[in-house]
Amino acid sequence: MSSKKIGILGASGYTGADAVRLLARHPNAEIIALTANTHAGKSMGDVFPHFFMLGLPKLVEWEKVDWSRLDAVFCGLPHGTTQEIIAAVLKANPKIKVLDMSADFRLRDKNTYAQWYGHEHRALELQGEAVYGLTEFYRDKITSARLVACPGCYPTAALLALVPLAKAKLIDVDDIIIDAKSGVTGAGRGLKQNTLFSEAGEGLSPYSVGTHRHAPEIEQEIGVAAGSAVTINFTPHLIPMARGELCTSYVKLKGATPDDLRTALEQAYANEPFVHVASKGVLPQTQNVRGSNYVQIGVVADRIKNRAIVISTLDNLVKGSAGQAIQNMNLMFGLPETAGLEQIALFP
Amino acid sequence: MSSKKIGILGASGYTGADAVRLLARHPNAEIIALTANTHAGKSMGDVFPHFFMLGLPKLVEWEKVDWSRLDAVFCGLPHGTTQEIIAAVLKANPKIKVLDMSADFRLRDKNTYAQWYGHEHRALELQGEAVYGLTEFYRDKITSARLVACPGCYPTAALLALVPLAKAKLIDVDDIIIDAKSGVTGAGRGLKQNTLFSEAGEGLSPYSVGTHRHAPEIEQEIGVAAGSAVTINFTPHLIPMARGELCTSYVKLKGATPDDLRTALEQAYANEPFVHVASKGVLPQTQNVRGSNYVQIGVVADRIKNRAIVISTLDNLVKGSAGQAIQNMNLMFGLPETAGLEQIALFP
Amino acid sequence: MSSKKIGILGASGYTGADAVRLLARHPNAEIIALTANTHAGKSMGDVFPHFFMLGLPKLVEWEKVDWSRLDAVFCGLPHGTTQEIIAAVLKANPKIKVLDMSADFRLRDKNTYAQWYGHEHRALELQGEAVYGLTEFYRDKITSARLVACPGCYPTAALLALVPLAKAKLIDVDDIIIDAKSGVTGAGRGLKQNTLFSEAGEGLSPYSVGTHRHAPEIEQEIGVAAGSAVTINFTPHLIPMARGELCTSYVKLKGATPDDLRTALEQAYANEPFVHVASKGVLPQTQNVRGSNYVQIGVVADRIKNRAIVISTLDNLVKGSAGQAIQNMNLMFGLPETAGLEQIALFP
Amino acid sequence: MSSKKIGILGASGYTGADAVRLLARHPNAEIIALTANTHAGKSMGDVFPHFFMLGLPKLVEWEKVDWSRLDAVFCGLPHGTTQEIIAAVLKANPKIKVLDMSADFRLRDKNTYAQWYGHEHRALELQGEAVYGLTEFYRDKITSARLVACPGCYPTAALLALVPLAKAKLIDVDDIIIDAKSGVTGAGRGLKQNTLFSEAGEGLSPYSVGTHRHAPEIEQEIGVAAGSAVTINFTPHLIPMARGELCTSYVKLKGATPDDLRTALEQAYANEPFVHVASKGVLPQTQNVRGSNYVQIGVVADRIKNRAIVISTLDNLVKGSAGQAIQNMNLMFGLPETAGLEQIALFP
Incomplete structure (x- = not known):
């Protein structure tokens, strides 16, 4: 060819x-x-x-x-x-x-x-x-x-975790909290004080809380999946690593169990070459995908009844x-x- | 003396x-x-x-x-x-x-x-x-x-942010989500594979989700403040930095505004030498407290109605x-x- | 096939x-x-x-x-x-x-x-x-x-820089100083206190000075190139990065100029797929080879007369x-x- | 007062x-x-x-x-x-x-x-x-x-290690090689591409080799100690850490032993509150001085006859x-x- x-x-x-x-x-x-x-x-x-x-x-x-x-x-x-x-x-x-x-x-x-x-x-x-x-x-x-x-990098990570759950009506789309963590390359190569090594290293900063431009993109696509407009919480944090993004999404269950969520994700991605759902008990981490096109998603039961945690990770540049x-x-x-x-x- | x-x-x-x-x-x-x-x-x-x-x-x-x-x-x-x-x-x-x-x-x-x-x-x-x-x-x-x-380090960070709010009945204590991030010293000096530089560096890992022993300690003290037993979400993440801890707490408001929360915290800590409530618009970051005994707490409005975000940070070893x-x-x-x-x- | x-x-x-x-x-x-x-x-x-x-x-x-x-x-x-x-x-x-x-x-x-x-x-x-x-x-x-x-990783970096120069008798093989810097993976995955994130991060340590087992390997091969037994200085330092190695070799010239050294290296590696000699003025850095099988070598004139600096870098695991x-x-x-x-x- | x-x-x-x-x-x-x-x-x-x-x-x-x-x-x-x-x-x-x-x-x-x-x-x-x-x-x-x-930060580290040796005529001042390593704060807070987290992190770069403005300062003071003008090798490297500087100085001995060097340094600094000479066998590392005004200096025998290695470290901002x-x-x-x-x- x-x-x-x-x-x-x-x-x-x-x-x-x-x-x-x-x-x-x-x-x-x-x-x-x-x-x-x-x-x-x-x-x-x-x-x-x-x-x-x-x-x-x-x-x-x-x-x-x-x-x-x-x-x-x-x-x-x-x-x-x-x-x-x-x-x-x-x-x-x-x-x-x-x-x-x-x-x-x-x-x-x-x-x-x-x-x-x-x-x-x-x-x-x-x-x-x-x-x-x-x-x-x-x-x-x-x-x-x-x-x-x-x-965007954050929407890819968040949506791969949440869209199949919203589509299957397993979660309450009006109560989605996405605590997002990104490596510093997410801020680009432009010269900014907060991305200097001496500023971003050895520390952790929330940023653009409530105002990050990836929020409407996530809402748009969860809205499509849910069939109605939604408002989400999206709270990004800058992490002292170059690459990698991890979204910890806190969801309220609608008559489903955490295992139901995992099953729904496994079915959604059964034939996908790049999206892997972790086995029960396995927690995704950014190290597993650095430099690669793969995504890893895991589901954990919350100690609060009728809640679950969905964790997704990818390399923001890939x-x-x-x-x-x-x-x-x-x-x-x-x-x-x-x-x-x-x-x-x-x-x- | x-x-x-x-x-x-x-x-x-x-x-x-x-x-x-x-x-x-x-x-x-x-x-x-x-x-x-x-x-x-x-x-x-x-x-x-x-x-x-x-x-x-x-x-x-x-x-x-x-x-x-x-x-x-x-x-x-x-x-x-x-x-x-x-x-x-x-x-x-x-x-x-x-x-x-x-x-x-x-x-x-x-x-x-x-x-x-x-x-x-x-x-x-x-x-x-x-x-x-x-x-x-x-x-x-x-x-x-x-x-x-x-x-514990996590309970100190979480409780300083949440106890005054629970006491004042400004938040729903049955819907507290604490997304916690810690530097690697939190795991101690013992030899463990996941705290090696080559494993913990340049990456981010959730750990002990739903099972971390600091959860019951947080629940005990929020329970005291609220006057009833509570169950919380506490989700820790290992961050590639040596020192520092930051808790991003997601709370549901009980007829209060985010500004009410900030005011309650300011009043609670008005005379405290080590606990500082950040002005509106200022986000705490671990860099601000590294090596010191100070705590910084900030409050941000959530995009979801009737929700707020409380961010607290301290040095886990101090x-x-x-x-x-x-x-x-x-x-x-x-x-x-x-x-x-x-x-x-x-x-x- | x-x-x-x-x-x-x-x-x-x-x-x-x-x-x-x-x-x-x-x-x-x-x-x-x-x-x-x-x-x-x-x-x-x-x-x-x-x-x-x-x-x-x-x-x-x-x-x-x-x-x-x-x-x-x-x-x-x-x-x-x-x-x-x-x-x-x-x-x-x-x-x-x-x-x-x-x-x-x-x-x-x-x-x-x-x-x-x-x-x-x-x-x-x-x-x-x-x-x-x-x-x-x-x-x-x-x-x-x-x-x-x-x-070994260090010998590969040092020898690719020095053997062609020793063979061509451009440098004094009895006065070779190799200041070597390695990422932490060079120490392996075994559990050691000095390779914990909290110990190796945000700091720099010389180690095994005068006693590192890669020294005799370097001496063996420079000796082969020079046709006589040699003793070298080899001083390794642990650097807070996972991968990468860089040797800064200080050599005394034998009637040659730094440009002669670069030319000799260019000729030696003209047909090599993985060894690149940097143009005059370009300094190798470990970032250029991370995760790859490539080696980059550069030559710089020393301010001391009749001396030159040869810098070589590679990924120690590749x-x-x-x-x-x-x-x-x-x-x-x-x-x-x-x-x-x-x-x-x-x-x- | x-x-x-x-x-x-x-x-x-x-x-x-x-x-x-x-x-x-x-x-x-x-x-x-x-x-x-x-x-x-x-x-x-x-x-x-x-x-x-x-x-x-x-x-x-x-x-x-x-x-x-x-x-x-x-x-x-x-x-x-x-x-x-x-x-x-x-x-x-x-x-x-x-x-x-x-x-x-x-x-x-x-x-x-x-x-x-x-x-x-x-x-x-x-x-x-x-x-x-x-x-x-x-x-x-x-x-x-x-x-x-x-x-400057580099001159302080280098001169504290070398001046007493030059004064006592224990080393050949025409053959001093200083391989210097600095954290990124040494480059200041100005916005430069090479000090971004994503550029300087997880990697190691030599820079300003032969042209760094701290060289004439070092030469001036060694010259004063030696009583004659000197030219030195000074080769700085940027290290992925915020603070800290370490100079590995390679010196040729003039009828002295490495132990003589250590003794001379111990005598020079016997009453100094901030300069410590490490015991034989102890290697200075930047971690030991981070955030402090202390300097640590160590001496190691070289495998090359009549050579020694002097290692000095300090916090560049303190x-x-x-x-x-x-x-x-x-x-x-x-x-x-x-x-x-x-x-x-x-x-x-």
Whole structure:
């Protein structure tokens, strides 16, 4: 099978770099364009020295890319700047497949978007066209999509744990508490004081409590599963590790037992290559998925009656971003869904 | 004022060592005995090289200590072995003050003790005599006590956040979810695979979910505050940092607002030297208290109606153990409560 | 090409686990036996939960393995216990290929072995037969070998930097100072106080200065290159990271310039798939090779006249252990040398 | 004794903050002015939340300070901006004591300064007046000084290890190799990509090899000790820890033994409160001094004949900066030299 020709927009960020890491070894992909407007003219080895062993195209400004040569583009640009660039790319080459790893096309409701992102959406038709790229729930739509809005890292972890339970009406969707913990790469490569080693190391900080932009995305999809609008608690914490995300979700049971929850999850993911439900008594931990596209989910009984705890973990840069984008690309090109994605977690 | 003569049992563990760190610079204390049965004969510098600048007594077996020379003893021995040793110490010197940092005397109910620790209590009269050493709630009893059972690190963090709210009936005590995060020193200095650097680093693990022995201690004290038995959710996570503990408590409001909760906490701790309630909008983080005896508590509104989030943080080895023990000792000897304890957090 | 049938002895240690990680995805390998005598009967998921996604054989005692079914065995057992077990394996199946990752067969001189390991070697004929498995220097011998003694992690890093320079007589081999830094996995998975997270984290410790067992291995091979016995300085430091090793080697020049050193290294490794010489001005760092089989080497001029600094880095569990063993296995079976080993470093 | 009134310039940086941490608990000091021009108007709790328990003056612009009210000023401003500000301060209040923690007055030779800092010195008379603030070597001069140029963190660690040996002519000063390792706070609080948690964590990077500005400072002082100009090797490495510095110095012996070196150091520091020479066989580690003003030095025999290894460690923000400045302030005011500085290392 000939290789698909790939461009990566925003290759100087962490999600862009993880897309490079995976695509450079993908059996059916060839990276032929890399953009990073503030680093145009540099080699990737200048901005990410761990790519010293790869021959990669130089970084260019996105405006310089010849879109007609590309089969697919991965977009790791900041939220807000993405929508207009993707509109331009699709105008230049309407057949190109777009894997957007930003938040720009994840929310279906234009008002919700405007409320959380502070401005009207600037590519409304594309917002309508975009498919939410949580592979396990939207596989069919993704397969035939042109533009896939890959979910945020937290939503992927939370939704894989909760959607099957909401769908099966095993839990009360009006009483979902998601205590979320993320490694520091989740904050990106931009320079911020709170992500300096000396600030984030050896300590633990809750942040954006009640205001994190992944909350409406989670509510949107649990709402779809439940058939009604929901409001959730979503409380993120910054953890002194580079990669990894773990959601501890506290749920109220609706006539179900914790074992029923586990069974429902096992059934939902019985044929999924990347989502594993842990046996009773086994607790997921981020170490188990670091650097991999795998997700691990476990269910534990709560000491409070009629409550349970659902724990889910993934690598925020892989299944939480670049890996899931590649999984979707595989579907869109009719490739084996797992192609290029079967790396085992790097532990220790 | 003449110095109080102090012995530390179990000086080769982390709580023992932090007691040494603080007491060696305490203006009214003199360390004259250190025990560690498996290291008897060694100097403290052999087992904790960061004490190279101190002249300290050699480690001896606890049976070798002349209790009549001591005014107070700090006990950092493992759970279970403590009760008989303390009984022997008090028999040898009934006037000695005992600051127990183990779990042996924390639970008042002998059945609860037996259920959670797997054996009958072996010093029942002392269990009855012991005062629960959460300074802010039991100051009067501590002042006149002979044996103080210093609380666990998690209970101190959780109870300081929740007891004033339970007492004031602002929250539903049957729906308390405590998502707890601890640094690795919480697991002690014993050799365990999961606390190796290569295992605990760069990752995050829930552990003892539903089975952690600090749960009954929290329930006991919230029950006292509420006037009825309660069952709570307590879900601990191991975080890749050495020190620090943060509890994110999710509570259901009983006709109160999040601001009411903050006000109640501010009133409860208005005159407390070590407990600070953060202003609205300020989120506690473990970095703020590392190495110090301070506690920081914050309140945030939940997006779910009638719910709030209470966040509390402390250093598990200081206010969560040795520091609080010294705070209690100061009370017991009529010393200024803050003596030797005003170190500011070490950040970064 | 049919898959080679592989057994891994000592699969519950870190080098064993990294061999599993890589071999489970190797295109020409099938893991059919895993041993760990203290964990016999368990699944690999019990001892390394990050393998949850793999179907692997259960752990058994090494005595239970049917060696006739195996094409190759990787040995990750502790030093000292290995020699007799390998002798037994080769007696049971003389055609099996042995990739030993322990130190047992690395030293060619029996007296040096006895001096550094404290006992006579217990399989002297095999010691004579074993080929030192530093692929880049012994490729031909490895290709036809039955028993390969894969080098230690430090020796691989140091020798790749220094051997070409010693061979070309560009440096004074009697004045080599190797300041070595290693991540904590280098100390293995055994329970030791100094490798606990709370001890090794947030700090830096020199260790085994002047007494580390990798010194004679480095001296042996530099001696071969120089044609005379040498004594080196080798000073290891424990660094708070899990993986990675970096050697900063200080050398005295013999009529050469730092650029001459770089040129000599570039020539030596021009056709090597895994060894890269950094351009002038680029400094190697462990982050560039984490989780990968790559090695990066750089040369910097010293401010002291006639001196230079050679910096080399690798992942101690990959090119420093399991990865190099697989690279050697590929040679021994006539497979492409890079098969299963082209993962890019996991950064961040 | 009445408290000395203190101002801290550059209080929003790490050295400024550590001066606050220590001075806020100093028995003879009162902080009455804090400056940080980019944060003027904020409280210290806004820029360093771990000071929540302190009542501190608001941050102001340095131009707003009334210098006549101050007895001493600590200066934690960036290199280059300091010289003119200090000139202005001393003009406004010629009796004020200045503890400069920047590099501006450390080099005595104006040409060396211009060469390494890229511009002519802008306060040459003050450069002449300034006393190099390595307390142990310049105690008398410091006692009567008005302006003390506190040494860099690396020079303090290196010089305490090497100066007594150079003075006693026990080592060859033309063959000194200093392999230096620093925690990330050494790079300051400014936003740089290489000090982000995700970049600096879990990895190790040499940096500024041959070009670090602490090299001429070390050469200046070894030159003074040796009585002749010297050129040294100084090779810094960035280590994934916040605090701590360790220098592994490789020296050639001049007719001396390693034990002679240790003896010389023991004699040099016999009466020093903060410098400890480790017993034979004991290796210094940064964990032993974290957060403290102590220095630990050890000597080990090299395997290469006539060579030795001298290892020294300190906390870069304490004895490497703010702590040493306070030690000097104590001398300048006739206070006990150890006042406010006897905190024991925070371990773990």
